[in-house]
Each structure stands twice: as C-alpha cells, then as structure tokens.
Amino acid sequence: MNEECSFYTVGVIYDTQLLNPTFGSLCPRLSNETQVEVFSPDYLSEKAILVHLIMLGMVEQRRSVGSSLKSRIVHGIPSFPLELNSSVETIADEDIYLFHFFPDQGAVENQRDYLHMGYLPHMIAQQNSLIPLVVLRIIDQLELLFPQHRLLLSILKHNFAWRLKVETTG
Numbered sequence: 004m005n006e007e008c009s010f011y012t013v014g015v016i017y018d019t020q021l022l023n024p025t026f027g028s029l030c031p032r033l034s035n036e037t038q039v040e041v042f043s044p045d046y047l048s049e050k051a052i053l054v055h056l057i058m059l060g061m062v063e064q065r066r067s068v069g070s071s072l073k074s075r076i077v078h079g080i081p082s083f084p085l086e087l088n089s090s091v092e093t094i095a096d097e098d099i100y101l102f103h104f105f106p107d108q109g110a111v112e113n114q115r116d117y118l119h120m121g122y123l124p125h126m127i128a129q130q131n132s133l134i135p136l137v138v139l140r141i142i143d144q145l146e147l148l149f150p151q152h153r154l155l156l157s158i159l160k161h162n163f164a165w166r167l168k169v170e171t172t173g
Contacts, residue, residue: 011062012081013094013102017137018055056085057129057137059122062102076105078121100148118145118152120159135167 060078094102106116126134142160146153 006068007066009064010081010083011064012058012083012085013060013062014056014058015137015141016054017057017131017133020053020055022051022053054091057126057134058085059126060102074101076102078119079125096148099144103145104149118149118155120145132170135163135170138163139167 058081060076061081061083063075063077064072065075066072103120104116104118123138126138139160142156142163146156146160149156
C-alpha cells in the first residue's frame with residue numbers, strides 16, 4: 004500500500020529583532036564600503052530580521068492511495084527540529100480550528116470533540132516577558148473561532164492578564 008506522509012510544525016512568532024551590524028558605529032572608518040569589498044572581501048555587513056518562534060505542536064498528514072486525508076495532531080514540542088531556511092506560512096482559521104478541536108483518545112463510543120491547548124504548560128514555563136502577551140493574543144483568536152467555549156477562554160484570558168500585571172509590577 005502506497006502512503007504519502009507529510010509533517011508540519013505549528014508555532015507562533017513571539018519576537019522579532021532587526022539585526023544591523025553598522026548601527027551605532029559612529030566612529031570613523033578606515034575604509035569606505037567600496038574599499039571594504041576590495042580589502043576585506045570576507046567581511047559581511049548584512050542586515051537581517053531574527054524571528055523568534057515557540058513551537059506549539061505538529062500535524063502529521065497521511066493519505067493512502069484511494070483514501071481520504073487523515074491528520075494526527077500533537078501539542079507540545081515536536082519530535083523533529085526545524086531545518087535551516089524552512090518555509091513559514093500563515094495558518095488559516097480552519098486549520099487553527101482543527102489544531103485546537105479534536106476528538107478525545109478514549110473509547111469510540113465515549114469520544115467527544117473538545118478544545119485542547121496542550122501547549123500552554125510549555126509556554127508558561129518560558130522565561131520571556133512577551134509570552135503572556137502571545138497567549139492573550141492566541142486566546143483572543145480562539146474566542147472568535149470557538150464561541151461555544153467563550154466562558155472557559157475568558158477565564159484563561161483573565162488569568163493571563165492578571166499574571167502579566169503581577170509580573171510587570173513585581
């Protein structure tokens with residue numbers, strides 16, 4: 004049986020930094036930009052944007068010949084690392100919905116679909132002051148996608164908003 008399989012890492016950008024090596028170097032130069040190319044060809048003065056990601060989980064998609072696409076979603080740290088120069092795409096609302104709302108792993112007759120945020124313990128454990136803001140933004144987006152769980156999500160939102168206030172004042 005021929006089976007096609009693909010893996011996707013789901014993450015969120017929590018910080019970006021502009022890296023400009025020439026910023027702040029107001030001292031006189033021994034050579035200008037054109038002379039640097041001649042005398043120091045290995046010197047690179049590249050500007051870059053550093054993107055900080057936190058991984059939320061992964062999606063494994065399998066398609067057998069003649070059958071439908073089956074997805075397996077795992078929240079938490081993915082079992083494989085991202086490769087350098089990996090492509091990044093914005094996830095659609097329907098995929099966000101599928102990433103957060105899936106059936107319980109129990110017996111088939113007792114299975115119910117439920118809202119799942121298994122990545123939250125991993126995010127909470129991070130020592131970065133921007134993470135609570137990211138969690139609040141995720142919850143805002145989930146409130147729009149899951150209006151039936153607005154009460155649960157509002158409790159989470161108030162908890163993280165309180166945590167953010169306490170950490171910034173303490």
